Amino acid sequence: SQQGEEDPQALSIQEGENATMNCSYKTSINNLQWYRQNSGRGLVHLILIRSNEREKHSGRLRVTLDTSKKSSSLLITASRAADTASYFCATPDSSYKLIFGSGTRLLVRP
Amino acid sequence: GEEVAQTPKHLVRGEGQKAKLYCAPIKGHSYVFWYQQVLKNEFKFLISFQNENVFDETGMPKERFSAKCLPNSPCSLEIQATKLEDSAVYFCASSQLQGQPQHFGDGTRLSIL
Numbered sequence: 001s002q003q004g005e006e007d008p009q010a011l012s013i014q015e016g017e018n019a020t021m022n023c024s025y026k027t028s029i030n031n032l033q034w035y036r037q038n039s040g041r042g043l044v045h046l047i048l049i050r051s052n053e054r055e056k057h058s059g060r061l062r063v064t065l066d067t068s069k070k071s072s073s074l075l076i077t078a079s080r081a082a083d084t085a086s087y088f089c090a091t092p093d094s095s096y097k098l099i100f101g102s103g104t105r106l107l108v109r110p
Numbered sequence: 111g112e113e114v115a116q117t118p119k120h121l122v123r124g125e126g127q128k129a130k131l132y133c134a135p136i137k138g139h140s141y142v143f144w145y146q147q148v149l150k151n152e153f154k155f156l157i158s159f160q161n162e163n164v165f166d167e168t169g170m171p172k173e174r175f176s177a178k179c180l181p182n183s184p185c186s187l188e189i190q191a192t193k194l195e196d197s198a199v200y201f202c203a204s205s206q207l208q209g210q211p212q213h214f215g216d217g218t219r220l221s222i223l
Contacts, residue, residue, distance in 0.1 A: 042114070045212070095166040097158055
């Protein structure tokens with residue numbers, strides 16, 4: 001079953017702009033992970049944020065986590081055409097399987 | 111290997127036929143997961159293994175789906191008597207430790223005609 005919703009469902013921006021996507025989840029978590037899926041490919045892990053962390057950075061990625069609101073956001077700064085992909089948040093449940101959000105399709109126009 | 115390898119990339123079967131998908135997890139990874147992706151969005155968990163033992167099979171439609179991870183062999187997911195609704199991309203993922211990021215293969219696209 002889906003963990004929660006991601007918004008927006010789709011996002012179209014110009015190269016160089018920032019992209020922000022949001023994820024909500026339903027249950028308590030140990031960590032929250034963000035993955036990227038390029039068309040026709042599998043998921044690639046981007047970043048993991050633990051439940052006791054509020055913010056984490058990795059290169060052009062910035063992730064925030066608000067456990068009181070059960071939400072997370074992924075910010076991609078200075079976007080590039082190569083960032084065009086679908087982005088999913090996911091949380092491992094008690095048996096470690098990932099429960100995914102519904103995904104955001106990002107299009108970065110050159 | 112350093113990547114999760116899934117074969118075949120594409121599989122076409124007539125309704126009612128059998129389909130078998132394979133996955134070679136990353137060497138040293140103890141956990142293997144199978145997910146089904148429909149409509150390019152929703153991921154549905156099917157089954158997971160810890161080494162060769164079933165860890166969680168709560169997502170498996172047990173009447174027609176079965177899976178194995180035997181030592182020194184690729185893991186496999188088999189669907190008997192396929193139905194149109196089985197058309198999807200099936201992803202295999204592996205991880206070294208519990209709860210850690212999973213490494214995904216590129217999936218097998220199953221088309222049931």
